[in-house]
Amino acid sequence: MKTASDPRHLRRRKAVSYLFRYTFAKDQEMQSELAEEIIKKLAKIDKVIKTSAPDWPLEQINKIDLAILRLAVYELVLVKTEPPKVLIDEAVELAKEFGGENSSSFINGVLGSVYKAHYES
Secondary structure (H helix, E strand, O other): OOOOOOHHHHHHHHHHHHHHHHOOOOOOOOOOHHHHHHHHOHHHHHHHHHHHOOOOOHHHOOHHHHHHHHHHHHHHHHHOOOOHHHHHHHHHHHHHHHOOOOHHHHHHHHHHHHHHHHHOO
């Protein structure tokens, strides 16, 4: 069972923090290898998000929610090293921790669409 001190959870928290800051200051020094890898693949990741949340232009998505979605889509679609449902659950937990009142529901819905498009087709 995942705990708050799980190294994977801590690594994801750190990546979300850097991805959030990146939306405001693209020239910042990255101190997260995971965030650096995500930023290198941002065009692919953002395309998946746009397809999975067509009613929400990226500019209108809460910036912390966008950071969490970018991390989750990277892991779900590009890396695929952990079970998808585990990754979705982790993203929802990060949304509960960092996001707003509706963040966890929004992220769960978008990632549900990603799951259907990439795992059930």
